Amino acid sequence: MLQLDRLSKHFGGVRAVDEVSLTVERGQIFGLIGPNGSGKSTTVNLVCGLFPVTSGRVLFDGEDITELPTHRRLAGGIARTFQNIRLFENLTVWQNLWVAQNGAEDRQQGFLKRWYSGNRQGRAEIEELLEFSRLHDKRDLLAGNLAFGEQRRLEMARALAAKPSFLLLDEPAAGMSQEELKQLSERIRALRERGATVLLVEHVMDLVMDITDRIAVLNFGRKIAEGTPEEIQANEDVRKAYLGGAAEQEEAASA
């Protein structure tokens, strides 16, 4: 479904992403992991088209979308969340979803439907999303006034509002409690049952090992391993790169 073909991004002399190739199949939950600064977020930004690639291609459903502007990628079915939450803080919860809907139906029904009101079915879908993210009693609050966990849930709901076939989750578990983590993995599983394909970029290993079908590991911008969670856990290079990095982090955190 999503295919990266020898994708590279250099910032000056730094090879943030270096000839990464990987393929995400339809219906998969695909994990992308690696130590800090290994190029995970850059890869996600390239898939979204937030900055131009240095070389290589991004293919989506067999189509080359490397040059497609960001706002057109949503129509193609790609949505994402951000590591550092980016909501429309001065809009209400409901408006955040409403503005993100921008659905294919509205496009066909023309200017007024799209820009004035949206359609009735869309409103029903917003209700359903509010229910799914357990935000239905917060609909008229400003997004900026929500608690942290609620903001994360709203951001995911906003990504879902356009009914994407492919969802990029950029560190959705950052800063979450154990309880919230459990709910998160349930919601991600529920997403797959709805037919979405998920690319999960994550630091929290338990979560990744628990719910992904396949994992790719980045280190210094290069892909060093790919396989099932069991294979990755057994892989010696990954242990060295990733767990070594994690140990350093723990030291840094305790220092």
Next chain:
Amino acid sequence: MDYFFFIDLVQGFADGVLFGTTYALIGIGFTLIFGVMHKLNLAYGAASIGGAYVSLIAFLGLGWPPIPTFAISAVGAGVIGYVVYFCCFKFTPVRHPLAALMASVGMLLFIDEVIVHESDGMPQPYPSVMDHAEITLGEIWIRGDLIFVFLMSVVSMGVLLWLLYRTRLGVATRAVSQEATAARLCGINPDRINASTFVITGVLGGVAGAMIGAAVGVLSPLLAVPVTVKGLIVAVIGGLGSIPGAIIAGLMVGAAENIFLVMRGITERDIYVMLLLFVFLVLRPGGLFRSASSQH
């Protein structure tokens, strides 16, 4: 302070608040474009006056009555707004805000020159409505045409607020101004939103231009620069990016202008308005309302 001077002051204050709504409209235009694009469009005031001049073709050339003439001004300024966007903003690189700023200064001078040449540098009569009516409150009397100007401006602001807060286009516009990156990922084309912002603020400016003409009774070819300056003062005092700020600052500047006029005379009036801006820049540089855009 003697009694008649006091009456003059109150009279000036009332007239100023009514006329100040046109300043508020211009200020809203500056502030809205800044809020959405984080760039100043210095050609905005000139485009507004340009709209009023376009409507002169309908008024003087075709003999249209006042209200349709005002409508032409709004449409004309909306079109000019899009032209300004296309020429000065659409293709200038995002990372170089100065490029767009300088382009819009060029556009300001260009529109100003066109107006001066087309009008031969002479003031032209501009229609107004209800100009024979008046309301008398004791010693104060309020001109009917100023009441009309006030009502038109307030209705335009109401329509704008409705657009921004109740329609999806408006909500999308606010989304772009708050988080442009996330908005792109929500499938919103920022180019479209920017263009529509220029057209909508252009229409608003056209109403303001027409109302300035209606209140004064003539259109002067020298209006473009003073209107630009007043609009910028209003936008800065209100807090760049804040619409309620622009509304209140517009009324304030209108009132202050007339009070200074009564107290110090026409030649010194603008000095004190500039001083007011200076006071704000020193004591409250974020403006009356700290805007969303100045917080980061």
